[in-house]
Each structure stands twice: as C-alpha cells, then as structure tokens.
Amino acid sequence: MANGSLLRGTLILTLATFISKTLGLIYIFPFTAMVGQQGLALYTYGYLPYTILLSLATMGVPMAVSKFVSKYRALGDYETGYRLFRSGIVVMAVTGFVAAAALFLLAPVMAGWIISNPDELEGNQMSDVVFTIRMVSIALLIIPAMSIVRGFFQGYQSMGPTAVSQVVEQIVRIVFILASAFLVLYLLEGTLGTAVGLAVFGAFIGGLASAAVLWMFWRRRREGILADVRASTVQHNLSYQTMYKELIAYALPLSFVGLAIPLFQFVDLFTFNDLLQAGGYSQGEAETAYGVFAQSAHKLILIPMALATAMSINLIPSITNAYTEGSREHLHHQMTQAFQIVLFLTIPAVVGLSVLALPAFGTLYGFEDLGTGSTILRHYAPVAVLFALFSVSAAMLQGLNEQKYAVAALIIGVVVKLGLNVWWIGLFGPLGAVYATAAGYVAAIAINFWALRKTADYAFGHLVKRSILFVSMAAAMAAAVWVVREGAVEFFGFSGWSDAFLVLVFSVAAGGLLYFVLSYRTGAAGEVLGSRFAFLRRPPRS
Template structure:
C-alpha cells in the first residue's frame, strides 16, 4: 500500500510540476503580443533578480522539509517534524521579509547596473525598472513560508496540496498578468512601465491563491495530523540548530543545482545590454529588444522541449538511487542508458527543428514586429535546449547516486566560464555571443557530470554512442527534409503575415515529425529508446 501511495504521489507531483511549468511558458506568447519584446525585457529585469533571491531564501526547502519529516515520521516521532514545521514557518517568514527588504531597497542599484545610460530614451526608463523590481519583490513576503507548508504535507506523503497549489498559483498569476497588462495598456491607456510592473506583481497574487489552497488543506487535515502527533511513540528532542544543520545538508546541493538557469540568466542581465551598447552597434532600445527576445521569448520557447524530455526521463531517477545503493550494476547501467536515450531522442530533433524553423516559429508565437532579431536569436539558441536537458538529467543522476558534490562543482565551473566570457563574446559577436558563452559553460558542466557518472557508476558509454550516432543520422535526414519543405512553402507563402507563417510552420513540422517517427520506427530506434511499453514501435532492426 505504501508503494502504491508513493507511486501515486510521484505521478501527481510529476504531472503538476510539468503542467505548472508548461503554463509558465505558454503565457509568454500572449504577454509578448501585448507588451512587445522591450516590455518582455523590462519584465525580465524584475523577475530574474527575484528568482535568484527566492531560490536563496527557500534553499530547496520543500524537498528538504519533506525528507526530514518523512524520516522522523517513519521512526514514530511526529513531534520533531511538528517542531521543525512551526519554527520553519517563523524562520522562512523572517527570511522572506529580509529578502523582500533587500530586493526592494536594492532596486535603484540593480536598475543602475542594468540601464547604463538613463538619458537614452529609446529604451525602458530607469524609474520603470525600479518600479518593476519593487513590485515583484512583494511576493517574497509569502512564497518562502509556503515552501515549508508544501514540504510538511509532502513529508506525510500527501502530494495533493503541493500539486494543486502549484497549478492554482500559475493560473491565478497568468490571469492577473494578462488581464492587468491588457487593461492598463488598452483600456486605461496607461504606460508600458506601469503595465509590466503590475504584471510582475502577479507573483504575489498567484502566491495568495496558492496560500489559500494550502490553508484549505491544512484546515481539512489538521485534526488527522494532530492525532498522529499525539500518538508519537518516540521524541528525539533534537535541538533547533541540529535540526537546521540536517535540513541544510539535504537542501543545499539540490537548491544550488536548481539555480543553473537563473545564474546563467543573471550573468546576461548585467552584461548583455551593456556589451551591446558599448560595442557601438546598438542603442538602448535595440539592445533591450534583443534581450527581451533572447532572455524572455526565445528562452521560454526552448524550455518546451526541455520540459517534455525531462518529464519523461525524471521518473527513472528514484530507481537509480535504489540500484546504486543495492550495487545492482547491470540494472544501473540499463537505467542510465534509458535516461540518456530518452533525453537525446526527444530533445535533439525538437531543438534542431526549432532552429531550422526559427523565423516562422517566432513570427507565429510572438508576432512579426521583432521577427528579424527574434528569429535570428532563436536559430542559434534553440540547440541550447539539448544542453539544458542533459545538464538537468545528469545532475539528477548524480543526486540519485548521492554524488551531489560533482553537480555543484560542474555548475560552478559552468557559471565561472559564462561570467568570464559573456561580456566579451557579446561585445564581439552581438547577441549570439551570449549564446556561445552559454554553450561553453554548459558543455563544461555536462562534461564533468558525464565523467563522474562514468567513473563512479562504472558506466560504459559504448552503446549510448552507437544510439547517439543513429539519432544524429535520423535528425540530419529530418532536418534536410524540413529545410527543403520550409524553403518551398516560403515561395508560395512568404513570411509577411501570421497566416502564411502558420502554414509554413505547419507543413514543415508535419513533415519533420512524420519523417522522424517513421524513420525511428523503421530502424527500431523508437522502441529501443522508449522501452517495452512502446514495443509496438520496434518494427525495424532488432539488434
């Protein structure tokens, strides 16, 4: 029964996390249509510092609290978990308040780092950046404390409260963002800075919605939890400092690895615009449009194949822990191979296809106002999806093997490289320079992770290299076909309207999808990669 409850909880959490992330990506399409890429850049100016401070304020708390409470509940000591919950609520409320004060007071300084020339009226005003940062900072008052509540429920293997609250948070936030942006700009005839500032306030409004859900579940289950506490058979009487020391040991490595994308984006936040402007090739407004297209629009778009790939592979990670712990080398090899294969099988064709179809994709989803710069950036940025997917999964494998320290070392190496190269690459190469710095940083991080997995899991990459070669050949064939179809379609339907771009995109995606699926089935690759549940796909080579 316990296993059934665990599997059900894992499925609920996986589904809700994917749905929450997916909602967090697709709202960008209508939002950019409302505020443009320059407005998207302003949104990122506020949201990126907020995301980093939120990660630092929570430090992987939901997972860590869940693990701590689950451990002591299993020992029959419900009182220790309750003490952690009560003190954790107070501690995280204080932490959130400090983070709020820090971001609110630092807003003018951060804005000054982003906007190098306040007198350049072609871009966002310094005051608008300050306003946006301060509006989003308010969310820090409630989000960290919510992390403790979610972790507490998860410690009782109750995933419903976290799952429902995550989805409600995103839905409420998105409705607020889009309705406020539309109302301020098109009903009240307000300024762009005001619209974007109120849009970032959606993080707080969404948090209120999530908190309401969690309080509802708490009221509903409080008597059951109190009954468990009264029935405790053990009380370890652990001191609060000892509790928090154990909690941090769980949380720190995972929270640091989770900062990968925000840290890379933070480097871009403080160097991208300045490098472009100082190169003399861009003015403030043009640099901000490029930054919005890069850090906001294109970035959200490439996260879609990342989410699809990691969602299918992440279910294998808990079993890796058991295999490694039980020293079942053969099963561990099979699980790691399967995880790698799924990532490569899904992310490579998606990234390559998105790169080839960058211009019609950007035009259909974000409009044609900035399609020249957006399509150009997306063409080079799309393959980064493969790197994002590989890093997240290799880091998860290392965590499953209790080798988090290598994931931390690899991320640190990647961020240092990104920080060292980013400004000069952008200065020399323009917007693409930042993408190249990201490639190098992630490539270094992935190399370290792959090496550590090979060494400590004694993993043999021979079969994986063979499968990668086959995937690469099939993707190359698919890519050529998509490129030919796109070229032919653009002769009939020039990219000068949304409808034409939609037709070009539809024909090309259909061709690429059908060809890749058919080729992977013919060679037997699809069945091998996706496993026995998809044995119907094993129609080709049986080797």
C-alpha cells in the same frame, strides 16, 4: 503508504508541475503581443533577481522538509516533523522578509547595473526598472513560508496540496498578468513601465491564492495530523540546531543545482545590455535582443528540454535503488535509458526549431522583431540539449549521493559563461551570449560526465553510438523540413501570420513523420521508448 498510493501521488505532482510549466509558456505569447520585446526585457529585469533570491530564501526547502518529515514519520516520531513545521514557517517568514527588504532597497543599485547607460528617448527608463523590481519583491513576503507547508504535506506522502496550490497559483498569476497589462495599456492608456510593474506583482497575488488553498487543506487535516503527533511512539528530542543542520544538508545541493539556468541568466542580466551598447547598439536595440534571448526564444527552447527531462527524471529513483543494491548492470542500463530519452527527444526538436526559427517566431510572437528573434532562436535552440543533459546528469549525481560534483560543475560553468560573455558579446553581438551559455554548459556537463565515470564506473561508448544515430536521423529530417519549408513559402507566401502558421504546420508535420518513420525502422524508438509505448517495438523479421 502503499506503493500504489505513492506512485499516484508522484504522478499527481508531476502532472501539476507539467500543467504549471505549460501555462507558464502559453501566457508569454499574448503578453508579448501587448508589451513587446522591450516589455519582456523589463519583466525579466524584475523577475530574474526575484527568482534567484526566492531560491536562496527557500534553499530547496520543500523537498528537504519532505525528506525530513518522511524519515521521522517512518521512525514513529511525528512530533519532530511537526516541530520543524511550526518553527520552519517562522524561519521562512523571516528569510522571506529579509530577501524582500534586500530586493526592495537594492532596486536602484541593481537597476543601475542592468542599464548603466539609459537612453531617455529609447528603451526602458531607470525608474521603470526600479518600480518593477520593487513590485515583484513583495512576493517574497509570502512564497518562502509556503514552501514549508508544501514540504510538510509531501512528507506525509500527500501530494494533493502541493499540486493544487501550484496550479492555482499559476492560473491566478497569469490571469492577473494579462488582465493588468491589458487594463493599463488599452483601457487606461498607461505606460509600459506601469503595465509590466503590475504584471510582476502577479507573483504576490498568485502566492496569496496558493496560501489560501494550503490553508484549506490544513484546516481539513489539522486534527488528524495533531492526533499523529500525540500518538508518537518515539521522541528524538532534537535541538533546533540539530534539526536545521540536517535540513540544510538535504536542501543546499537541491537548491544550488536547481539554480543552473537562473544563474546563467543572472550573468546576462548584468552584462548583456552594457556590452551591446558598448558595441554600438542603442538601448532599445539591446533591450529588444535581450527580451528575445531571455524570454521569447528561451521559453521555446525549454519545451523540448522539459518533455525529455520529465520522462528521464522518472528513472532517477530506480537509478538510486540500483546503486544502493549494488546492481551495477541495472544501474548502467537505467542511466543509459535516461540519457537516451533526453537525446532521442531533444535532438530532433531543437534541429527542427532551428530550421523553422523564422516561421516559428513569426507565428508565436509576430513579425515586429522577426529578424532579431528568428536569428537568436536559430542559434539558441541547440543549447536545449545541453540544458537537458546537465539537468539529468546532475540528478543522477544527486541520486548517487555525489551532488558535490554537480555543484562544482555548475560553479565552473557559470565562471566560464561570465568570462566568455564579456569577450564574445563584443565579437558576435547578441549571439555571443548564446555561444557563452553553450560553452558554460559544455564545461559543466563534461565535469558531470567525468564524475559519473568515476563514481559509477559508467562507460559512455554505447551512448555515443546511439547519439550518432539520433544526429543522423535528425539531419535527414532537417533536410526534408528545409525542402518542405521552402516549398510552403513558395506556395503560401510569407507576408503575414497565417502564412507563417501554414508554413510551420506543414513543415513540422513532415519533419515529425519522417523522424518517426526513421526511428521506427532503425529500431531506435523501440529501444528508447518501447518499455513505455509497446507499439514502438518493431516486430522481428521472419
């Protein structure tokens, strides 16, 4: 396939991923309005174990299958890729069934770990947690098998099936979530547990829609693919054992590092509520704080991380090429650019989000849990920088074929998180989980940076200097935002949604404008983004 077509396919897949993630953020606002923070906590009780098991069941399969099929196509052996495709669907169907059965049967045990001290008068009931976990487990029957199909199409450099199926899956899932919650709570006057249980069942409904899309693509392309298989010029005649050994070698590192955020959240799932209740919180108070931490605030801080990471990750192929070609200077330049993009975009975003936590949370989630929500968001926002740095540094290590360090870093980070969670939640309440997450990521990033220094001989001196500049500009921006925020509160008041919205809009506009001016005047914007946006390059002084 021509480079232009490959680039177009990559852009299509990137756009589809961005659309899916954006939709995944937007729906949480109306959903929260219907079910509240305790409803979000219940939703997370089911969805997080599902996410972990789904990742374990698929093990990074789409990318691994894509790499496997693409490799043997290039060698003229279409049959080997097709054999993997046919057998892989069966294997993934079996692993999906095992994962679904395990999650369904273990639901009562897991529910007991999540809320070991249920309050019959306040908080989610044990039966609701079991129901929610079991409802989402059904999606595991279908989603893993689809990963093989998506990976197979991608191996043919055809990104359309994956892109379209992802977007359709997300749209159908979200429509089902919101419609079922509204139907149960407002039309049928049902319980919160029933509404959330049906909402997580949306994962299965979305999976069915996605499978239907993939089936349509397969019907249209089946004859052409089979013609390629019959025309294979080379046949490696690999055994199934050899094929899957190679596939797992591709998949495991991709799967494990991609589990970073869910694994950290998994620690909180089984420790957060019990530790808070041991410290004197009621179950309802603990679950409200957990809903904010695991969903409401978490969704918001992922926005700057996602934007920055998406732009920087695009540099990973060039980093791999530079490393393969032995061009050390180009390799270091590309690594610096990737890190700079992350820091340039995330630092001001998280600083602004921290300063504007009160109006931001009030505007997006309402005033009911404003105190708890804004406090957690204010302290949690800076952790987005760590999320992004770990993601990009781990991707670099994968590009350098040194993913073993990223895996080790993640394991150590999770262990640090677990140990500090037990200690710090007792000391700091809900904020202890935030601080423990930050400490775990700092440990993991430190190992990644050490590995990059060792394997790529990368020096961080210039990056440190640029980071100081970005922090200085963000600090100036924060001061200005604080002044504008206080002035807007005095002028508009802060007694309702419209007030919070106006305060937020004026503050964001002022902060964004000042950061842009500062970054342009200092030349930072031109250095970081000038290759993508030429207008940011400041003309030389005459």
